Each structure stands twice: as structure tokens, then as C-alpha cells.
Amino acid sequence: MIFGIPIQALMGQLLLGLINGSFYALLSLGLAVIFGLLRVINFAHGAQYMLGAFAALLLLQSGGISYWVALALSPLIVGIVAAFVERTMLARLYKLDHLYGLLFTFGLALVIEGTFRYFFGASGKPYPAPAALTGVVNLGFMVLPIYRGWVVVASLVICLSVWALIEKTRLGATLRAATENPVLVQNFGINVPLLLTLTYALGAGLAAIAGVLAAPVYQVSPLMGTQIIIVVFAVVVVGGMGSIMGAIVTGYLLGIAEGLTKVFYPEASNIVIFVIMAIVLILRPAGLFGKDV
Amino acid sequence: MAHGAAHSAGAEEGTVQLHPKAPTIRLVIVGLMILGLIFAPWFAYPIFVMKLMCFALFASAFNLLLGYTGLLSFGHAAFFGGAAYFTAHAAKVWGFTPELALLIGMTGAALIGLVIGLIALRRTGIYFTMITLALSQMFFFFCLQSPFTHGEDGIQSVPRGHLFGVIDLGPTMNMYYFVFAVVMLGLLVIWRFVNSPFGMILKSIRENENRAISLGYSVVSYKLGAFVMSAALAGLAGGLKSLVFQSATLTDVSWQMSGEVVLMTLLGGIATLTGPFFGAGIVVTLQNYLATSSFPVTILTGLVFMVCVLIFRRGLIGEFYASKLGQKLGYRTET
Numbered sequence: 001m002i003f004g005i006p007i008q009a010l011m012g013q014l015l016l017g018l019i020n021g022s023f024y025a026l027l028s029l030g031l032a033v034i035f036g037l038l039r040v041i042n043f044a045h046g047a048q049y050m051l052g053a054f055a056a057l058l059l060l061q062s063g064g065i066s067y068w069v070a071l072a073l074s075p076l077i078v079g080i081v082a083a084f085v086e087r088t089m090l091a092r093l094y095k096l097d098h099l100y101g102l103l104f105t106f107g108l109a110l111v112i113e114g115t116f117r118y119f120f121g122a123s124g125k126p127y128p129a130p131a132a133l134t135g136v137v138n139l140g141f142m143v144l145p146i147y148r149g150w151v152v153v154a155s156l157v158i159c160l161s162v163w164a165l166i167e168k169t170r171l172g173a174t175l176r177a178a179t180e181n182p183v184l185v186q187n188f189g190i191n192v193p194l195l196l197t198l199t200y201a202l203g204a205g206l207a208a209i210a211g212v213l214a215a216p217v218y219q220v221s222p223l224m225g226t227q228i229i230i231v232v233f234a235v236v237v238v239g240g241m242g243s244i245m246g247a248i249v250t251g252y253l254l255g256i257a258e259g260l261t262k263v264f265y266p267e268a269s270n271i272v273i274f275v276i277m278a279i280v281l282i283l284r285p286a287g288l289f290g291k292d293v
Numbered sequence: 294m295a296h297g298a299a300h301s302a303g304a305e306e307g308t309v310q311l312h313p314k315a316p317t318i319r320l321v322i323v324g325l326m327i328l329g330l331i332f333a334p335w336f337a338y339p340i341f342v343m344k345l346m347c348f349a350l351f352a353s354a355f356n357l358l359l360g361y362t363g364l365l366s367f368g369h370a371a372f373f374g375g376a377a378y379f380t381a382h383a384a385k386v387w388g389f390t391p392e393l394a395l396l397i398g399m400t401g402a403a404l405i406g407l408v409i410g411l412i413a414l415r416r417t418g419i420y421f422t423m424i425t426l427a428l429s430q431m432f433f434f435f436c437l438q439s440p441f442t443h444g445e446d447g448i449q450s451v452p453r454g455h456l457f458g459v460i461d462l463g464p465t466m467n468m469y470y471f472v473f474a475v476v477m478l479g480l481l482v483i484w485r486f487v488n489s490p491f492g493m494i495l496k497s498i499r500e501n502e503n504r505a506i507s508l509g510y511s512v513v514s515y516k517l518g519a520f521v522m523s524a525a526l527a528g529l530a531g532g533l534k535s536l537v538f539q540s541a542t543l544t545d546v547s548w549q550m551s552g553e554v555v556l557m558t559l560l561g562g563i564a565t566l567t568g569p570f571f572g573a574g575i576v577v578t579l580q581n582y583l584a585t586s587s588f589p590v591t592i593l594t595g596l597v598f599m600v601c602v603l604i605f606r607r608g609l610i611g612e613f614y615a616s617k618l619g620q621k622l623g624y625r626t627e628t
Contacts, residue, residue, distance in 0.1 A: 041419050089603060098419050099365045100602050103559065106552060107598025114591030230548065234427040237420060267438065274431035278412050281424065285415040 005263055011142035017259015018252065019148055019217060022155035023049075023210050025251025027232045028239060029159055030206035032247040033166070036179050037199045040090065040101030046229030047112040048204045051078050052211025053220045054116060057127050067130040067212075074212050075205035082204030086197050094196075109225070116222035124219025151213050158209060159248045162202075166244055175199065234277040239289050246289025315623035326567070330473060339469045340537065345577045346476040347534040352557040352569030353483050354526035359555075360564030361487050362519045363499030365422045367551050368409060368429030369527050374546030375432060376402040376528030377535035381448040382441055384536065391454045391462055395475070395532045402528020403521050405432065410520035414513055417502075426548065433546045447542030451535055462536070472533055479529055484566060486522065495519050527554075549591075556594060559601045562608030571609050 027045060034042045042048075055074035059065035065073065085108065093100045129147040136145050166172040178185040178192055186192045211224075218224060232251075239250030254273050261272040268275070280288060312318065333342045351373055358364045380398030383389040389397065409432075413424040436442045443449075453462035462468045486492050498505045498512050506512050535541040544550065553576060561572025576594075583590050601608070607615055614624040 035419075041423065089599070092603060096606075099422065100606070102365075102419060102422060103555065104599055104602040106555075107595045107602065110552070110591050110595025110598065112595075114589045114595060118589045118592065226548070230426055230430045233423040237416070237423055237427065271431045271434050274427050277424070277427055281412050281415045 008142055010263055013259045013263045014256065015142070015144065015148060015152075015259075016262070017256040018152050019255070020258055021252040021255020022152050023214055023228065023251075024232055024235050024255050025159050025248045026155050026206055026210040026213075027228065028235045028247040028251045029162060029244065030203040030210075031232065031236050032239075032241045032244055033162070033206070034200055034203035035241045036244075037175060038090075038094065038101070038196055039098050040093070040105065040200075041098070041233075042200075042203060043102055043105035043229070044109040044112065045105075045203070045207050045232070046225030046227075047109040048078055048082065048207040048225075049211040049214070049228065050116065050222060050225035051081070051112065052208025053127070053215040053224065054120075054211075054222075055208065056212045056215050057125060057220045060127070067216075071209065071212050075208040078208035078211075079201035079205035083197050083201040086200040090200065091193065091196065109229075113222050113225060120222060122221065122223060124221035124224075127215035127220050129216035147216055151217060154213060155210070158206070162206065163244050163248065231273055234273050238273075238277050238280045238287055240287025242287075243289040246287070250288060309617055309620035311623050312621045315621070318622055319624070323567075327477070334466065334469050339465050341577070341581060343469060343472045343537045344534070345574055346472055347530050347537060348554075348557065348573040348577055349570040350476045350479045350533070351527050351530035352554050352561065352573045353480055353566075354523050354530060355554045356558045356563065356565075356569045357483055357486065357526065358519055358523040359558055361492060361499065362495045362516060364516060364520070365555070366413075366425040366520075366523075367422050367548070367555065368413075368425035368427075368432075369523075369554050370546050370548060370550035371409065371429035371432040372402040372406055372524040372527040373531035373534075373550060373554070374436070374541070374543075375405050376531035377541035377545045378436065378442050378448065379528075380532030381451040381535040381541035384454055385448060385451045386441075389454075390458050391456055391471070391536055394454070394536070395529060398532030398535075399525050399528045402531065403525035406521045406524025406528075407517075410517045410524070414516055414520065426551065429546070429551060430548060433543070433548070436543060436546050442541070442543075445543065447540055448535075449540050451539040451541065453536050453539065468537065472537060475529065475533055479526055480566075480570075483526065487566070491515070491518070552598075553594070556598055556601070558608075559606075560597065560608055562611030562614070565608070565610040565614060568608050568610035575609075 027049060031042055031045055034040060034045075052074050055077050056067065056070035059070045059073060060067075090101065090104060093104055133147040133150050136143050137149075138144075164172075166175060174185065174190060175195065178190070178195055182192050214224070235250055235254050236247065238254065239246045241247065254276065257276060258269060258272055262269040330342070330346070333339075351369070355366070355369050358366055376398035379401035380394045383394040383397040384391065409425060409428045412428060413421050416424060437444060453468060455461050456467075456471060460467060460471075462471055494505065494510055494515055497508075498510070498515060502512060531545060534545070557572035557576050558569050559572070560575055561570065562568030579593060580590055583593065605612070613619045
């Protein structure tokens with residue numbers, strides 16, 4: 001017992017918070033990567049997360065394609081669609097005010113979600129966890145469903161890989177250079193427009209991976225994207241988009257904070273992240289890891 | 294945001310001769326529009342025109358911020374819907390007369406605007422937009438859980454009451470001209486505000502914030518003033534709508550509502566005084582039309598958004614202002 005709360009319940013909510021945090025981290029990471037290079041706030045990020053989950057569901061239903069294959073295939077599909085959208089439409093907006101990118105992707109999100117809602121209804125559909133990851137393990141202080149443990153581990157590995165890709169590789173160095181000075185990088189013979197397309201596809205693909213991971217935890221529904229994207233915006237404001245690691249860490253931290261609030265003051269659990277955002281803005285307007293205001 | 298569109302419009306200036314009676318013609322156009330609204334209930338369904346006018350006021354209040362201050366708020370549903378709840382509550386539970394209930398709604402919206410504005414204005418640009426969205430979503434959850442809003446049911450059968458305790462607003466025509474008068478008053482306030490010294494300073498902040506700071510203006514206070522003003526007027530529109538439809542629901546505070554008002558303004562023409570009116574008209578008409586068909590409104594809204602941003606950034610009235618005829622009549626996109 002801690003503060004009159006049974007340790008089992010506390011651990012259970014902490015785990016739930018960590019799961020939510022995993023999705024916040026993956027999504028805010030994708031947002032930060034896209035914003036870093038394209039200077040676009042990708043409002044369609046939630047819709048792309050939903051698309052990832054739906055792709056996995058449809059692959060399973062129509063072709064019997066397994067979870068593991070979907071985990072690779074679904075981000076690829078969403079990434080290609082995103083690349084097409086970037087090339088044909090989004091790319092025309094870079095020279096304008098950043099707000100137009102936000103408004104365009106907002107419209108895109110409405111179209112995607114409206115379409116899926118029209119064809120599949122608003123209700124959620126279950127997606128079974130793969131056989132290898134069903135069941136629970138007893139850790140002594142708590143019972144851990146294996147799939148949930150997998151989500152936390154998988155998202156950590158993906159987040160750290162993307163961080164390493166951007167901070168530690170040559171490709172990442174080029175990316176960061178293009179963020180600082182696209183004209184100069186272009187002069188070095190690097191195809192910056194292609195880099196922009198790939199970055200947008202990478203960000204959308206990350207959202208899709210999060211969607212596939214989320215499919216067995218939550219239900220697959222056309223509305224799953226907007227519910228989470230507004231919270232992720234708050235996460236991004238708290239973390240500041242200047243740092244990749246900042247986005248990841250803030251995602252996990254706020255997920256855990258949300259989980260803990262569910263234990264101690266459940267009524268506030270769906271607003272706690274917004275409250276934290278407001279407090280951070282008052283105390284440290286640039287965000288926890290941010291450099292620019 | 295209006296900056297880019299306005300610049301390309303400027304390229305055509307000077308090539309067109311101004312019509313000698315341009316100011317008179319402009320005045321006549323405004324007069325015709327007002328006359329049209331006065332006689333509209335004889336040609337159109339009055340409730341529909343009232344809805345249109347409420348949203349036109351809402352979009353105009355929003356444009357005050359986006360068009361004339363350059364701040365994109367994605368949280369205006371909090372003011373619109375919040376005021377709808379306050380007005381409905383004051384009229385129904387406290388038994389206030391409609392003008393007092395509206396005043397309560399407006400004050401409430403202004404207070405929410407003050408709090409959200411104080412927090413959101415800690416950041417600029419794209420962050421400001423995300424913060425307003427997040428805070429209005431927080432207010433949505435507050436409305437969802439707070440007992441006085443009756444959650445999913447909303448506040449229903451709100452009495453329209455007697456204006457000043459005398460004129461019964463129950464009959465549709467009485468309500469219509471009350472709405473007409475309030476909306477016109479609201480638009481007049483916005484027009485006066487935009488053309489006041491305060492409005493000029495806002496425009497200078499929109500054009501070059503750093504220069505405004507170096508000239509000694511307390512930029513954040515001016516922005517906050519505009520934000521609260523916009524929130525209060527959006528609240529007036531929301532309160533009015535709750536009296537027209539005699540209900541206040543969660544739809545009014547949802548993020549979709551915040552998106553709709555952005556669309557109305559964008560479609561009609563950012564930083565034009567009449568643009569939001571036309572934008573609201575188109576959006577409300579489309580919604581009414583699609584309500585009877587099976588085609589989802591969301592998809593069309595999204596498509597219109599994408600098209601507007603890609604190829605129609607000046608909006609309807611903005612395009613007219615930039616056209617040869619508009620130039621001839623001496624219309625200028627606000628720069």
C-alpha cells in the first residue's frame with residue numbers, strides 16, 4: 001500500500017501510463033522530425049496513426065496477413081501515401097507562412113477520417129494480439145500482459161533508433177544540415193526536395209507503426225487519431241520541438257503523469273496533460289527542452 | 294498570414310483606374326446587403342438566416358484575430374460554446390432576460406479568453422495555435438464533466454424570454470430582428486475597432502512585430518486585448534445561437550467548431566470585413582444541404598480546406614477585391 005492505494009492498482013495504472021506514453025513518444029517524435037525539416041505542423045499525424053492501425057486490420061481481414069508482416073508493411077503503405085501527398089500538394093506550401101501547412105494537413109485529416117468513418121462506421125473494431133504475445137507474466141509485484149510489455153519495449157527501441165539515425169549517422173547529419181540551411185546543402189549537390197519527401201514519409205511511417213502497435217491495445221476506430229493528436233500537440237508544446245530526445249522523454253513522462261493521475265484523482269485524468277502544459281508555459285515558455293520561443 | 298496573399302494582390306494595383314464614384318458604389322453595395330438581410334425572412338427560412346448571421350458574427354470575431362492581428366487561434370469553440378452554455382444557463386436556470394443572459398455569456402467568454410490568451414501568448418506562431426487548441430480541448434472536457442452543462446444532453450429548451458422584459462422573442466420574426474440588430478451591432482463594433490488607432494497598431498504588429506516592439510508598443514498587451522475582444526464577440530455569437538436554437542450542446546465547444554470558423558474565414562477572405570459573412574453563408578448552406586444527403590460533411594469540409602489552402606488563399610471576397618472590378622471600385626485587401 002502506498003498512500004492508501006494497493007500496489008497492484010498503482011502498478012497497473014503506471015503501466016497503462018507507460019503504454020500511453022509510448023504512443024505519445026512515437027507520435028511527438030514523428031511530429032518533431034517533420035517540423036524540424038519541413039516547418040510544417042502535421043495535423044494529419046493522428047489520421048496517419050489511424051491509417052496504420054486500419055491498414056493492419058484490413059491486411060488481416062482480407063489477406064490473412066499477420067501482425068508481424070503488417071508491422072513492416074503498414075508503415076510502408078502509409079509512408080508511400082504520405083510521400084505522394086507531400087510531392088503533389090504539401091510541397092507547394094513551403095514558401096508560405098507555416099500556418100498554411102497546418103491548415104492543409106487539418107483538411108487532409110478531416111478527409112481521411114471522414115472517409116473511413118463513412119465506410120467503416122464510428123465504432124471500434126478489435127484486432128487480436130499475435131499468438132506469441134498473448135498471455136501474462138507474473139512479476140511478483142504485478143501481473144504484466146505480455147503484449148503491453150512488448151509495446152513499451154518496441155516503442156523504446158524504435159524511438160532510440162530514430163534518435164540514433166538522426167543524431168549519429170551521416171544521413172542524419174545531412175538532414176540536420178538541411179534543417180539549418182537548405183540552400184547551402186542543395187549547393188553541395190544533395191537533393192533537398194527528395195530529402196523533404198523522405199522525411200515526411202518517415203514521420204508518417206512512425207505514426208503508422210504507432211497505429212499498428214496500438215491496434216491490439218485500443219480498438220481500431222476512425223476516431224482514434226483525433227483523440228490522441230490534440231494531446232500530442234500539448235506534449236510537443238511541453239517538450240519543445242527543438243530536440244528529438246526532448247520529444248521522446250516528454251512523451252513518456254506525460255504518459256506516466258496521466259497514469260498516476262488516474263490513480264489519485266481520476267476526474268482530472270483527461271485534462272492533466274493540458275494542465276501541465278499550462279504550468280510549463282507559465283514557468284518556462286520555451287518548453288522543457290526547447291531553445292526557440 | 295494575410296501577408297503573402299496581400300502582396301500578390303498589390304502587384305495589380307495602379308494598372309486599374311479608380312471609378313470616380315467608387316466610394317458611393319461601395320456604400321450602395323453595403324446598403325443593399327443590409328436591405329437583403331432585412332427582407333431575407335420573406336424569401337428564406339428565418340431560422341436558417343439567423344443561424345447564418347450568428348456564424349457570420351462568429352467568423353468576423355475570429356477574423357479580428359487572424360486577419361487583423363495575424364494570430365491563428367484553433368480554440369475559438371471554447372468562447373463560442375462556453376458563452377452558449379452561460380447564456381443558456383442564465384436564461385433558463387436564473388430566469389434572466391435575453392439581453393442580460395447574452396451579457397453573461399459575453400463576459401464569461403471574455404474571461405475564458407483572458408485566461409487562455411494569457412497562457413497561449415507566452416508563445417508565438419505555430420505554438421500559439423497548438424496551445425489554443427489544447428486549452429480549448431481542456432475546456433471541452435470541463436464541459437463534458439461539469440454538472441451545469443448536463444454532459445451529452447446539453448442544456449435544452451432554453452427560453453428566449455422577453456427583451457428588456459417587454460418584447461416577447463418567442464415569435465420567429467421578433468427573434469429574427471433581435472438577432473439582426475445584435476449581429477449588426479457586433480459587426481459595427483468590429484469595423485470601428487479595426488479602423489481605430491488600436492486596430493492600426495494591431496496591423497503594424499501583424500506586419501512587423503519587432504518594429505512595433507522597437508517603437509515602444511507593449512505588443513503582448515495589444516495582442517491580449519485583441520484576443521479578449523475576439524473572444525467576447527465570439528461569445529456574443531454563441532450566446533445568440535443558443536437563444537435561437539434554444540439549446541447549448543457539446544458540439545458548440547468541440548474542436549470541429551474551431552475548425553469550422555477557420556474555414557469560414559479562409560473561404561470568405563482573411564482580413565476582409567465582409568468575407569467571413571460570405572464564408573459563413575457558404576459553409577452553413579452546404580451543411581444544411583448535406584444534412585439531408587448521406588454524404589458526410591466532414592469530407593467536404595476537409596476538401597474545401599485543402600483546395601482553399603492550395604489555390605484559393607485570398608478567399609471569395611479577397612479574390613473580388615484583387616480583381617479588376619474590385620480594384621476599380623477601390624477595394625483593397627487590408628495590408
